[in-house]
Amino acid sequence: MSGILKPLRIGTVTLETPLVLAPMAGVCDLPYRVIARRHGAALVCAEMVSAKGLVYGNKHTRDMLTVADGEHPLSMQIFGAEPDIMARAAAAAESCGADIVDINMGCPVRKVVTNGEGAALMRDLPLAEKIVAAVVRAVSVPVTVKMRTGWDAASFTATELAKRCERAGAAAITVHGRTRDQFYSGTADLAKIAAVVRSVSIPVFGNGDVTDGRSAERMAEQTGCAGIMIGRGAQGNPWIFRQVEAYLRDRTVVPPPTAKERCALILEHFDSLLAFKGEYVGLREMRSHASWYTKGMYASAALRQRINKAVSPDEFRGIIREAVSVFEKRVD
Ligand SMILES: Cc1cc2nc3c(=O)[nH]c(=O)nc-3n(C[C@H](O)[C@H](O)[C@H](O)COP(=O)(O)O)c2cc1C
Structure with a gap:
């Protein structure tokens, strides 16, 4: 047994379990987040929003940050590449009700990375660190960072980036075990996540390919992560949180919903x-x-x-x- 199943502190926020719903654009809107919380996700993450959209008052972006009573604790994720704009966006997210502000450093989409945002920050570590420091200064809630393992197979920058995030005041980190180049192909590299876990003392969430209790146990045991973030495995399947929880507790296999x-x-x-x-x-x-x-x-x-x-x-x-x-x- 991995021993991962216990409450987890992210700065001032305590999660009942270490199992969280990943941010997913087009999936993790308010209705689904409420459902996921009720089905056992200890933390839900909203879809990524553009820092510029938030700061310059884009109505659609603001609407994406509407919050329901039943979904706290809630993490709101912002993406951008300018420390000042990111700081102002983080403050806006906090005022919208975010319990945690997450910084996106993993989005692989061309439109995002060509602006130097998302996973592109894994290639500019000094700027990434500045962004984290600026965001930490701008809010009173914990700040977390979600990253991939690196830009491509030749550049495994996640450990260095994680150390910089920790130094800049991040309260936790999530690592999706793929490079930007991979998008969603191949499998999550658990050894690389483990290397990040070893390199920092803040909690690290392992992410990638967790679809049931066994894959969750593998993530916990092979990486030593403090928490597990589940994305695609939770699409149309909020029951996964209780299933994983039961499996991690005593290997109980909860039957699928009728x-x-x-x-x-x-x-x-x-x-x-x-x-x-x-x-x-x-x-x-x-x-x-x-x-x-x-x-x-x-x-x-x-x-x-x-x-x-x-x-x-x-x-x-x-x-x-x-x-x-x-x-x-x-x-x-
Ligand atoms: C449809 C979809 C939308 C996503 N949107 C986001 C996002 O807004 N922010 C983010 O950090 N990651 C996003 N991701 C990545 C997931 O959070 C997660 O890192 C990835 O899917 C790997 O985890 P999984 O194997 O459990 O799905 C998205 C993934 C999918 C499939």
């Missing part, structure tokens, strides 16, 4: 999305969530096709209610 539970959560998630984003956006965004929720279930491909054609909330709900009886006969 068709009825899945469909009930889809309907609840849908209502919350409609209330938060309106009918047009809610219906469209729910298509991706619904396909994740039903992945691997009997006739899920046919269900997806029907869902994608649904033009009204009532039609969508009808399809999901019908699906329960189909799933119940054929799965579980």
Whole structure:
């Protein structure tokens, strides 16, 4: 047993368990964060927002930082490359209700890195350190940094960057065990995460390819990380947090949710999305969530096709209610 399953302190914030939901653009909006918290994520991370968008009052960016009562503790992630703008954005995030401000140094997307933001900061360590120091000075909540292992196979800068982040006052670090060059290909390099864990004394979250209890245990044992961040494994699958928790506690394998539970959560998630984003956006965004929720279930491909054609909330709900009886006969 790894012994990882205990409360974890990130500066002034104490997490009940070390299991957290990764920030994911297009996934971790308010409705899903509330669901993930209720299903056992000890910390949820909002989608990354542009520091410039936040500072220059972009309404869409501000809307992305709306917070619900049920989701604290909540981490808000900002990306940018200018220390002053990042500091002001962090202060804005704090005033929106962030319990933790996270700095994105891992985003691999071309549009982001060509501006020197996201993973590009792994190639400019002095600037990265300045950004962390400026953000730490600007807020009273803990500041964390999320990074990859490096830019490419030839530049494993995560240990050096982690040390600089710690020196600049970061309260914790997350390492996704891939380089920027890899995007999402290959597998997470746990040895590199372990090297970062050894190089700093602040908590390090291991991230990458955790999809169940066993992969979580492997992450904990092979890296010595203090916490585990789960991304894609939690898409349409908030149950993963309790499953991982039970496995890490005593290797209990919690059975997957029944068709009825899945469909009930889809309907609840849908209502919350409609209330938060309106009918047009809610219906469209729910298509991706619904396909994740039903992945691997009997006739899920046919269900997806029907869902994608649904033009009204009532039609969508009808399809999901019908699906329960189909799933119940054929799965579980
Ligand atoms: C759809 C999607 C959106 C993402 N958006 C963000 C983001 O906004 N900020 C960030 O730091 N990482 C983002 N990531 C990366 C994840 O947080 C995580 O580091 C990565 O998916 C590896 O973890 P996993 O194997 O558990 O998914 C995103 C990943 C996905 C799949």
